[in-house]
Amino acid sequence: MSKYWSDLAHRLDPYTPGEQPKEQGLIKLNTNENPYPPSPKVHAVFSQANIDDLRLYPDPESSLLKQSIAQFYHLDEAQVFVGNGSDEVLAAAFQAFFAGDKPLLMPDITYSFYTVYCSLYDIDSCELPLADDFSINLAQYCSESMQDNGGVVFANPNAPSSLALSLAEIEQLLLKNTESVVLVDEAYVDFGAQSAASLVNQYPNLLVVQTLSKSRSLAGLRVGFALGNQALIYGLNRVKNSFNPYPLDRLAERAAAAAIDDVDYFNDCCQKIIATREWVTAQLAALGFEMLDSKTNFVMAKPTGIAAEDLFAQLRQHKIIVRYFNKPRISEYLRISIGTDQEMQALITAIKEILG
Numbered sequence: 589m590s591k592y593w594s595d596l597a598h599r600l601d602p603y604t605p606g607e608q609p610k611e612q613g614l615i616k617l618n619t620n621e622n623p624y625p626p627s628p629k630v631h632a633v634f635s636q637a638n639i640d641d642l643r644l645y646p647d648p649e650s651s652l653l654k655q656s657i658a659q660f661y662h663l664d665e666a667q668v669f670v671g672n673g674s675d676e677v678l679a680a681a682f683q684a685f686f687a688g689d690k691p692l693l694m695p696d697i698t699y700s701f702y703t704v705y706c707s708l709y710d711i712d713s714c715e716l717p718l719a720d721d722f723s724i725n726l727a728q729y730c731s732e733s734m735q736d737n738g739g740v741v742f743a744n745p746n747a748p749s750s751l752a753l754s755l756a757e758i759e760q761l762l763l764k765n766t767e768s769v770v771l772v773d774e775a776y777v778d779f780g781a782q783s784a785a786s787l788v789n790q791y792p793n794l795l796v797v798q799t800l801s802k803s804r805s806l807a808g809l810r811v812g813f814a815l816g817n818q819a820l821i822y823g824l825n826r827v828k829n830s831f832n833p834y835p836l837d838r839l840a841e842r843a844a845a846a847a848i849d850d851v852d853y854f855n856d857c858c859q860k861i862i863a864t865r866e867w868v869t870a871q872l873a874a875l876g877f878e879m880l881d882s883k884t885n886f887v888m889a890k891p892t893g894i895a896a897e898d899l900f901a902q903l904r905q906h907k908i909i910v911r912y913f914n915k916p917r918i919s920e921y922l923r924i925s926i927g928t929d930q931e932m933q934a935l936i937t938a939i940k941e942i943l944g
């Protein structure tokens with residue numbers, strides 16, 4: 589606290605990211621990073637980069653990257669917005685579409701950045717509780733009393749619940765909720781859920797947000813994007829060009845385009861992670877853990893015979909970091925990112941040792 593802070597700075601409740609330890613030799617399963625390196629085509633961008641070009645500003649339109657993304661999703665370049673990480677894309681979207689006087693609808697358990705942005709941008713929110721099985725009940729969002737909303741935001745698959753909604757369920761919501769923007773955050777969609785990108789041409793109020801941080805192994809590069817109707821994309825650009833006009837840097841744009849273009853490598857990586865997830869899910873279930881049906885690159889696991897917080901601390905002593913949330917409803921679970929087969933084998937061995 590400081591007398592020099594604004595009221596806003598006092599009021600904020602900043603996001604707490606997962607730990608990025610400095611210590612070497614840890615198995616890091618706490619922030620949903622991809623255990624595999626980026627595509628060899630990304631390596632080529634950096635090894636062949638012309639460093640002298642860095643004296644020049646980047647392309648303000650990021651056209652090369654938008655073309656790659658548009659091609660991947662069979663959309664038009666004018667339906668694509670790109671940003672420095674999907675967190676920046678979300679920031680622009682919250683300001684462009686949700687900063688009105690009606691409440692933004694969201695699940696009570698979801699990506700915690702949404703409420704951080706609501707307090708930063710002074711947006712009213714209405715949190716709708718997940719069902720007992722942690723699923724999102726979209727029918728709630730279309731009920732009579734929720735009709736007059738200022739927008740809808742949720743992650744699909746949701747985090748940290750790991751569960752996915754079907755495309756049909758999302759389309760039901762879009763058919764009923766036509767007067768405000770529906771933002772679907774698809775940070776984990778490539779690990780087994782269906783993308784709503786295919787609905788963008790039909791629903792002018794649908795915004796799909798994705799990131800290259802997870803399924804394309806580029807968390808350190810900071811690239812995310814949104815897909816939507818041209819008018820929504822135009823709105824995002826208006827906001828972006830009013831607070832931070834600078835686009836992706838020259839190398840990030842080219843590396844991101846290379847990652848999107850390497851479809852085979854991307855598919856292989858996702859398939860490997862899905863296979864490892866299914867293996868580790870079966871292993872933990874066999875140890876008596878309660879497992880949610882994950883469609884993401886992490887699992888939500890409820891241990892038996894030991895408290896989640898205890899297991900978290902003991903795994904840390906075995907040099908394995910997972911994520912523990914000291915929050916109602918999810919405090920009995922651990923969120924464990926999917927690493928390589930070897931890392932997950934080490935996790936299972938450590939858990940067996942801890943449980944004796």
Ligand SMILES: *Cc1c(COP(=O)(O)O)cnc(C)c1O
Pocket residue numbers: 672673674675676699743747773775798799800801807810811812
């Ligand atoms: C990781 C994550 C993001 C942020 O991704 P960046 O592109 O790295 O900013 C957004 N939404 C959800 C649900 C995430 O899990």
